[in-house]
Amino acid sequence: MRLWTSRTERKVYPETFKIKEQFSAAPRAIAVSSGKGGVGKTSLSVNLALCLAKMGCSVTLFDADLGMANVEVMLGLAPPYSLYDVLYGDKTLEEIIMQGPWGLNIISGGSGFLELANLDQNRRQRLIRMLNQFSSRDDFVLIDTGAGINKNVLGFVAAAGEVIIVVTPEPTSLTDAYALIKVLANFKVHSKVHMVVNRSSDRREAERTMDRLLITAERFLNIRINSLGWIPEDKLVCRAIKNQQPFFLTDPNSLASRSVTGIAELLTNTARPSQMEGFWGKLMALFG
DSSP: OOOOEEGGGOOOOOOOOOOSSOOOSSOEEEEEEESSSSSSHHHHHHHHHHHHHHTTOOEEEEEOOTTOOHHHHHTTOOOSOOHHHHHHSSOOHHHHOEEOGGGOEEEEOTTGGGGGGGOOHHHHHHHHHHHHHHHTTOSEEEEEEEESSSHHHHHHHHHSSEEEEEEOSSHHHHHHHHHHHHHHHHTTSOSEEEEEEEEESSHHHHHHHHHHHHHHHHHHOSOEEEEEEEEEOOHHHHHHHHHTOOHHHHOTTSHHHHHHHHHHHHHHTSOOOSOOTTHHHHHHHHHO
16 A cells, blocks of 8 residues: 655545644754764654654655665655756656655655756756745755765755764764764854764663763864764664665554654754754755
8 A cells, every 4th residue: 555645646644633832934954964874864864754744743854865765765655756857857846745644745856956056047046946935834854864974965964954963882883973073063064963873772872872972072072962862773673664664654652663752852842943044045055
């Protein structure tokens, strides 16, 4: 049974949920990133987006891992169109958006943003207007970036008002996460980053992992790290990925799902930063 449809053939989800917090018109643009691949960044992006949508928030999930469309794979999607078809074809933004449970909107970036540097001014301004008009209805825009510190990743992270960095207790993950945080601190991209420890065996290991980054960042970098929590190692997560069904849908009462719910609650109760206005315009200026 197909759970995801385009906006022109959307399904109706009758469930209603109480919104925990009232948001202003501008969305909170949050980039979800990591220093290295394979730490569960996309899994967090997908399940967190679903959780926020279930809570009653208006959410758009944008797959910005250019050339590696893992959001689509994790959701079992094969979008026929992407932003490339808006930029160079005859599609509108409404026509390329897929809609999931609880009204979650999903945008496939495709190879579209790789072409931004070559856009003429009229095409660029048209795209900015469409994106701003659409996202103005959102409470959250979650951007699943690639991993590492290349130009594409840093462009999305810099344009977003907030960033969540996903790490695991593995030394290589910590080393690469620190490298990403160092770049953000040195170029004053963000004064604070959120952190999530994934695949931890227990709370103690998660706290040790978080403390290592907190202590090092406070000692050597001018940047604050805010812990959003941790997600336990759970066989359910691997099974959900293989089945292309997010674990928050297949087992909302699992340890992993409850952890994601805690992260979502912290986000909705955290004061929004002041610099998240104009995400799409800032993004395209950085790529221009």
